[in-house]
Amino acid sequence: MVKVLSRGSQNLKAVRGHLDYLRDRDGEEAVLETDHGERLTGRGVANDLVEDWNLDLQEHRDRWDIEGRGRRSTKLVHKLVFSMPAGTLPQKVMAAVKNFAREKFGATHRHVMALHMDEPHPDVHMVVKAVSERGERLHIRKATLRKWREEFARQQRTLGVAANATERAVRGQSRSFQLNGIYRAEQRGESRRLWARTEDARRDLLGGSPGAEREKNNLVEIRKEVERGWRELSDVLAAQGHRGLAAEVVRFLDRMGPPRTDREIIADALREDLRTERARQGPAR
Numbered sequence: 001m002v003k004v005l006s007r008g009s010q011n012l013k014a015v016r017g018h019l020d021y022l023r024d025r026d027g028e029e030a031v032l033e034t035d036h037g038e039r040l041t042g043r044g045v046a047n048d049l050v051e052d053w054n055l056d057l058q059e060h061r062d063r064w065d066i067e068g069r070g071r072r073s074t075k076l077v078h079k080l081v082f083s084m085p086a087g088t089l090p091q092k093v094m095a096a097v098k099n100f101a102r103e104k105f106g107a108t109h110r111h112v113m114a115l116h117m118d119e120p121h122p123d124v125h126m127v128v129k130a131v132s133e134r135g136e137r138l139h140i141r142k143a144t145l146r147k148w149r150e151e152f153a154r155q156q157r158t159l160g161v162a163a164n165a166t167e168r169a170v171r172g173q174s175r176s177f178q179l180n181g182i183y184r185a186e187q188r189g190e191s192r193r194l195w196a197r198t199e200d201a202r203r204d205l206l207g208g209s210p211g212a213e214r215e216k217n218n219l220v221e222i223r224k225e226v227e228r229g230w231r232e233l234s235d236v237l238a239a240q241g242h243r244g245l246a247a248e249v250v251r252f253l254d255r256m257g258p259p260r261t262d263r264e265i266i267a268d269a270l271r272e273d274l275r276t277e278r279a280r281q282g283p284a285r
Contacts (some may be wrong), residue, residue, distance in 0.1 A: 018127065034111075083122070086121045088122055093123075109136060129242055219259045223256075
């Protein structure tokens with residue numbers, strides 16, 4: 001898994017706080033390793049990195065853009081998390097992240113990372129300076145993350161770790177959705193879009209809509225294509241004599257849940273909220 005932590009990247013106080021968090025995790029001090037191979041410990045590390053990366057100057061430039069040009073606040077850093085399932089050797093996860101960072105960022109984007117082992121699964125947290133030494137800004141989009149996950153998996157495989165990066169659709173999973181995600185989205189400034197989707201789902205509960213039907217049909221067609229690909233793989237494996245693997249692919253297909261759109265997921269959550277509220281209020285008198 002590779003994910004981006006979105007909050008707390010736009011001011012020096014938040015960046016220092018995150019660097020301190022990486023160094024001191026629940027009283028256990030972690031080592032911060034820089035792009036130059038330095039191993040940093042002790043108090044004052046956050047301030048040293050902020051000064052070394054000239055983040056105070058970058059913050060002043062960004063503030064000038066906001067006040068003088070009307071641009072919105074931009075990130076000083078990107079906060080990344082690389083994670084593998086429990087049982088993966090932490091040292092190999094760290095080595096894979098180092099190799100990934102060397103190829104993707106090299107000497108252009110300053111970065112620092114720390115290995116955390118306080119959970120069953122090993123995590124490597126990385127902070128990457130958003131603006132390179134040549135003044136180029138790093139933009140992380142969905143397509144970027146997809147490529148990074150594939151590259152991280154490749155780096156793991158070179159170290160002998162079984163790893164792969166697959167899309168939700170290929171795994172037969174629909175997107176998960178919880179109503180409290182609207183609150184988190186509001187903190188990111190995305191609440192309008194999610195509230196609109198929730199309102200669409202609420203209207204669908206009262207009566208179907210052409211938009212909902214098109215969305216469902218598209219998802220069903222995608223699922224058919226995914227299933228066709230898995231069945232072709234099963235046939236190839238069986239033809240090559242790998243009957244056990246072929247049967248495992250079929251069992252995987254049989255365990256796939258039905259394709260569900262965001263509207264359907266939200267509508268189910270709304271129904272569950274309604275049932276919970278009615279149960280809390282008790283029988284009507």
